Amino acid sequence: MNSKTMALDLYTERVLSPTPPFSFNGTVHKPSHFPTPDTFFEPDYYWQSLRFYDQLLGIKLINKGSITKPEILLQIYSSSDLSPSFVEAVAKEIEYRFDMRSDIKPFIEIALKDSVLGPTLERWNGMRASTPYSLYEFTVVATVLQNTTVRRTVQMMDNLFSTFGHEIVFDAKKLSGFWLPNSIHEVAEQSLRDLKLGYRAKTLKRQADFFSSQRMNMEKLRSMDLDELKEKLLEIYGIGPASVQYLLFEVFHHYGAFTHISPWEQKIYSMLLFNEKQVEVSRIVNELEKRFGKWKMLAMHYIFEDLFWLRKNKSIPWLEELIRL
DNA sequence: CATCAGGGCCCTG
DNA sequence: CAGGGCCCTGAT
Numbered sequence: 114m115n116s117k118t119m120a121l122d123l124y125t126e127r128v129l130s131p132t133p134p135f136s137f138n139g140t141v142h143k144p145s146h147f148p149t150p151d152t153f154f155e156p157d158y159y160w161q162s163l164r165f166y167d168q169l170l171g172i173k174l175i176n177k178g179s180i181t182k183p184e185i186l187l188q189i190y191s192s193s194d195l196s197p198s199f200v201e202a203v204a205k206e207i208e209y210r211f212d213m214r215s216d217i218k219p220f221i222e223i224a225l226k227d228s229v230l231g232p233t234l235e236r237w238n239g240m241r242a243s244t245p246y247s248l249y250e251f252t253v254v255a256t257v258l259q260n261t262t263v264r265r266t267v268q269m270m271d272n273l274f275s276t277f278g279h280e281i282v283f284d285a286k287k288l289s290g291f292w293l294p295n296s297i298h299e300v301a302e303q304s305l306r307d308l309k310l311g312y313r314a315k316t317l318k319r320q321a322d323f324f325s326s327q328r329m330n331m332e333k334l335r336s337m338d339l340d341e342l343k344e345k346l347l348e349i350y351g352i353g354p355a356s357v358q359y360l361l362f363e364v365f366h367h368y369g370a371f372t373h374i375s376p377w378e379q380k381i382y383s384m385l386l387f388n389e390k391q392v393e394v395s396r397i398v399n400e401l402e403k404r405f406g407k408w409k410m411l412a413m414h415y416i417f418e419d420l421f422w423l424r425k426n427k428s429i430p431w432l433e434e435l436i437r438l
Numbered sequence: 439c440a441t442c443a444g445g446g447c448c449c450t451g
Numbered sequence: 452c453a454g455g456g457c458c459c460t461g462a463t
Contacts, residue, residue, distance in 0.1 A: 259446045265460065266445080311458025353447045377445055436445075
């Protein structure tokens with residue numbers, strides 16, 4: 114760590130009311146994601162660090178409601194007093210990142226009648242695509258996922274957090290906080306390479322340069338339509354067809370964004386939808402379009418997370434082969 | 439021991 | 452638009 118552990122002893126609360134149906138656990142925790150030291154989950158409780166403007170905050174979410182009557186207690190931990198308007202802005206940001214305000218009822222109607230999706234609703238009804246991260250932070254995560262195995266991705270993230278991150282303690286939880294892009298902007302590429310980032314060192318440098326030299330207009334990006342936004346995101350160095358897919362879905366909640374399928378995902382979807390090892394990408398996309406239309410990526414997300422959740426309890430041999438931990 | 443591909447992307451020809 | 456190269460690691 115490049116600084117001492119920071120204690121965040123003050124906190125403020127707000128009650129959030131997501132649109133029903135809303136799955137707290139399915140939305141704040143994604144079994145398919147690799148673990149990072151900046152979040153912590155247990156059923157009905159969730160902690161994360163949040164870098165928001167110049168502040169590093171602790172966030173705790175507590176499930177106080179149900180799927181049909183959702184209610185979440187948001188606690189914001191800080192080292193100094195926060196103005197009411199700042200607190201409101203944090204609450205809005207959390208609502209956006211966990212997609213608490215969109216209406217997914219039409220999707221649930223379709224899902225209930227679907228043979229593959231129907232059963233997953235018993236566990237995940239109301240689940241949203243979400244991320245704890247800002248656009249910059251998610252871009253980093255997407256970058257360290259590229260062309261490697263999950264084990265190395267985890268190693269790279271840990272190295273980055275322990276070098277550039279900041280440790281915070283709040284509510285008896287010790288978590289890492291994300292760094293600002295300019296702290297990477299300032300270091301030499303070689304010192305990034307020393308963190309075993311390989312050729313990604315250059316990519317992370319260019320991204321840090323990009324994000325520290327300008328403030329992205331997030332309001333504008335969030336209001337763009339799919340094609341316009343996609344074009345914009347592809348301008349980020351190191352973001353290509355695979356990564357942009359994750360960004361569109363998890364950061365911006367475009368639930369129909371499903372054009373790129375990587376080979377390992379193709380195999381998983383083939384098994385889940387057709388019970389075959391290798392189905393053509395076009396056939397997969399056509400099938401999803403037919404069954405779920407503009408909700409097709411969200412539909413796959415339900416199936417995907419359910420599968421990884423299942424895997425926690427019992428090993429799924431064909432899946433283990435594909436995810437290569 | 440050597441070789442190789444991996445939860446892509448950029449760049450070149 | 453196809454294909455080589457990229458850091459490092461563990462699997463073979």
